[in-house]
Amino acid sequence: MTERHEPGVYRGQGLVDVLDRILDKGLVIAGDIRINLANVELLTVRVRLLVCSIDKAEQIGMNWWRTDPHFARPEIDAAGLHALNERLDRLSRRLESIELRQLQQ
């Protein structure tokens, strides 16, 4: 056996990532001593949730586009959007007329 790569250089993952890989992947030739697969599946689900959240959660925040109050306002339907656009246009015209009057003074 010859060493062909500097070991571990790009293996800086957390334990949950390792667990996610080895819990139910690989060459599945179950031994004659069987552990409870239902328990393993539960653990796998738990680990998979951690994998996709724990690393970045502290930096970014969970549920980031649902819980952020800036982006999580109620959905506006088409009629609401149309009304909003009309309001935007009215306000824009009003502002422009004010600016025009100021220029003329």
Next chain:
Amino acid sequence: MSELLYVYGFVPPAADEAAIGVTGIGGAGIELVDSDEGPQAVVSRLDSTEYGAEVIDARLNDLAWVGTQAAAHERVVAWFVDRGDILPAPLFTLYSSEDALRRVLDAKRSRLEGELSRLHALREWDLKVACDRATLARNAGRYVAAIDEIDREIESAAAGKRFLLARKRDDVLRKELAATAHRLASQALDELKPFAREVVRLPLPAEDMPVVLSAALLVDAQQEPSLIAHVEAVRAKWLDAGLTIDFSGPWAPYRFIAPDTLGQT
């Protein structure tokens, strides 16, 4: 004490047991078991009172304990990955005796040989893309045409209109941001695909996770330096989109081993 065999994986015939420089679960030594000079199982002998099925079942909720065993399992597999080929076994693959293990080695010999041959010199690299929504929202004009249009209007608008346009921008962003993050992450993966033999997209457990893409790449060992260099370029390219790219490996090809169509032993 009664003992059981813990299997880490399977390696090609005639590996040198004396050269193995790693310890396994619970600090146990590593041995190789073969049958009729076929592929060898990488094993440790463990005390069944500590690692029997009932003990493991009872401790599966203890993530710290499971993590310790997982780290030891992966340490052994990684040692072989760095020196040759290994077909890794899942965590907690246990046999009651050498005879029981040899029966499986005999029964599955052609499958083991086939997979060892198919995956020779190929290793797994894992890609995980997360998105910082604040950065993507700030630079969204570069990636979403409707936002770009609003940004241009904002540039030339008077103060009052600018405020209203900013609100409109937020509304568009709220609808587009998640889809944009997923689309850009897919583009980043596409840029790495030419370096891989195979790519599998891994399922995300929920839509609203910070991680927006998870994938595994099967890569020829000789391609790895080129791939690593390219990852750095891709990482830099997508930084202003708020994408952070975690790339790790080389791992044993856990996610590329073909399912056993003949059923489990």
